[in-house]
Amino acid sequence: MQSAIECENLETAYAVSLSRPILNRINCTINPGEFVCLLGLNGAGKSTLLRAMIGLVPLKQGVIRINGVTMTPRTLTQTRRDLGMLFQGGGLIRQLPAIENVLCGRLGELPTWKTFWGFPKQDRRLAIDLLTRLGLQDQIYQKTGQLSGGQQQRVAIARALIQSPKILLADEPITGLDVMAARQVMDILSKLHQEQGMTVVVVLHDLALAAAYAQRAIILDAGRVVYDGNCDRLHDQFSQLLSY
Ligand SMILES: Nc1ncnc2c1ncn2[C@@H]1O[C@H](COP(=O)(O)OP(=O)(O)OP(=O)(O)O)[C@@H](O)[C@H]1O
Ligand SMILES: [Mg+2]
Numbered sequence: 001m002q003s004a005i006e007c008e009n010l011e012t013a014y015a016v017s018l019s020r021p022i023l024n025r026i027n028c029t030i031n032p033g034e035f036v037c038l039l040g041l042n043g044a045g046k047s048t049l050l051r052a053m054i055g056l057v058p059l060k061q062g063v064i065r066i067n068g069v070t071m072t073p074r075t076l077t078q079t080r081r082d083l084g085m086l087f088q089g090g091g092l093i094r095q096l097p098a099i100e101n102v103l104c105g106r107l108g109e110l111p112t113w114k115t116f117w118g119f120p121k122q123d124r125r126l127a128i129d130l131l132t133r134l135g136l137q138d139q140i141y142q143k144t145g146q147l148s149g150g151q152q153q154r155v156a157i158a159r160a161l162i163q164s165p166k167i168l169l170a171d172e173p174i175t176g177l178d179v180m181a182a183r184q185v186m187d188i189l190s191k192l193h194q195e196q197g198m199t200v201v202v203v204l205h206d207l208a209l210a211a212a213y214a215q216r217a218i219i220l221d222a223g224r225v226v227y228d229g230n231c232d233r234l235h236d237q238f239s240q241l242l243s244y
Contacts, residue, residue, distance in 0.1 A: 001031065001032070002032070002067065002068045003029045003030065003031055003032070003065065003067075003068070004030045004031060004032045004033075004034070004066070004067060004166070004167050004199040005028075005029065005030040005053055005064070005065070005066055005167065005199075005201070006029050006030075006063075006064065006065040007026050007027060007028050007029070007049070007052070007053070007062065007063075007064055008027055008062055008063040008064075008065075009025050009026070009027060009061060009062045009063070010023045010025070010026040010027075010049075010052060010059060010061070010062035010063075010064070011023060011024060011025055011026075011059065011060045011061045011062055012048060012052070012057055012058070012059060012060060012223075013057075013058040013059060013060045014058065016043070016223070020222065020223065021060065021223060022045050022048045022223050023045050023048055023049060023052065023057075023062075023223050024045075024222070024223035024224045025062075025224070026045075026049060026062070026220075026223070026224070026225055027225065028218055028225055028228060030167070030199060030201055031199075032067075032166075032197075032199055033193075033197045033198075033199055034199055034200075034215055034216060035189075035190070035193045035199075035200045035202075035213060035214050035215050035216075036200070036201050036202070036214055036215065036216045036217070036218060037201075037202050037203070037204045037210040037213070037214035037216075037217050037218070037231070038050070038201060038202065038203045038204070038217075038218050038219075038220065039203075039204060039205070039207070039210060039217055039218070039219045039220070039234075039238070039242060040219055040220035040221055040242070041221070041242060041243070044220040044221055044222060044223070045220050045222075045223040046171070046203045046220055047088050047171050047203070048223075049220065050085070050169045050171050050201065050203065052064065053066075053083065053169060053201075054080055054083050054085050054169065055071050055076045055079065055080065064079075066079040066082055066083065066167070067079075067082055067166065080108070081109075081163065081165075082165055082166045082167055083165050083166075083167050083168075083169060084105075084160035084161055084163060084165030084167070084168045084169065085160055085168075085169045085170075085171075086153075086156050086157060086159075086160045086168070086169065086170040086171060086173055087156070087171055088171040088172045088175075088203070089172075090152050090153060090155070090156040091156065092144040092152055092155055092156060092159075093144070094143065094144055094145030095143060095145060096143065096144065097140070097141045097142055097143055097144070098131055098136060098139050098140055098141070098142060098144055098147070098155045098158075099124065099127050099128065099131065099140050099141060101144050101155050101156075101159055102127040102130060102131060102155065102158045102159045102162055103119045103123060103124070103127050103162070104159060105158075105159035105160060105161075105162040105163060106119065106123055106162055106163070109163060110123075123162070126162060127158065127162060128140055130158040130161055130162060131154075131155070131158050134154040134155075134157060134158055134188060135154065136151060136154055136155065136158070139151055139155075148181075149176050149177050149181065150177050150178075150181030150182075150184065150185065153173050153174070153177065153181075153185050154185065154188070156173070157170075157173070157185070157188060157189075161192075165198075166198065166199060167198070167199040167200075167201070168189070168192065168198055168199070168200050168201070169201050169202075170189060170200065170201070170202040170203065171203045172203050172204070172205070173185050173186075173189070173202060174186060174204070174206070174209070175205065182206075182209070186209060186212075186213050189202060189213070190213055202214070205242075207234045207235045207238065207239060207242065208235065210231055210234060211231040211232070211234050211235065214231050215230070215231070216228070216229065216230060216231065217229065217230070217231050217234055219238060219241075219242075221241065226241075
């Protein structure tokens with residue numbers, strides 16, 4: 001079976017200190033249709049690993065393959081087409097309405113003249129459809145700066161989904177949300193995984209939620225993978241290391 005994501009011996013070109021690269025010979029594989037959570041303390045390298053997977057991190061060594069295609073400057077457009085990314089903190093433009101933020105997920109993909117003259121009608125329809133499916137039908141034209149944290153996360157999910165990616169990378173989509181809103185966002189990710197067979201990699205800081213939703217956990221510590229396995233005994237094994 002071909003992997004959805006394969007990271008082989010990744011080492012970042014920049015380092016935390018002279019002796020320690022941010023990602024230190026990372027090897028990990030994500031299978032198609034898997035729901036994997038990525039855990040680790042602040043600064044462990046989780047966001048850097050997700051950003052590396054979409055080709056935003058300069059590497060000193062290592063190989064990344066997305067659906068079997070090796071990522072190089074020449075294949076980047078192709079490999080990114082399969083990936084949707086939800087950045088830590090949402091990365092939304094507060095002054096723009098929800099729908100415009102969702103359409104921003106298209107900017108790298110459409111020719112400039114198309115975005116200059118406005119997004120094609122079918123894209124606007126898709127953005128409205130996504131926001132509606134995520135329960136934001138009443139917030140479509142509202143500035144995202146005026147939305148609640150949970151609503152903003154859902155806008156960020158819609159933006160990550162506008163390219164219909166096969167793989168969704170979600171960096172801390174529930175941090176700062178209350179228990180109910182966090183569950184709602186996790187349920188949305190779970191539904192995408194179960195109903196559309198989407199591959200999901202999600203960064204979490206909550207061992208109980210990781211065990212409840214993910215099939216597998218990868219734990220990073222100081223830029224290295226220290227655990228890669230099932231979520232059965234996560235809390236017993238790692239609550240001390242992660243000091244949760
Ligand atoms: N562009 C960069 N240049 C130099 N150092 C960086 C850069 N980005 C991140 N770092 C450093 O790399 C380390 C890992 O950062 P990263 O954001 O990947 O951690 P994280 O596991 O996502 O942490 P958190 O849980 O706080 O989000 C940190 O020490 C950080 O300061
Ligand atoms: Mg992070």
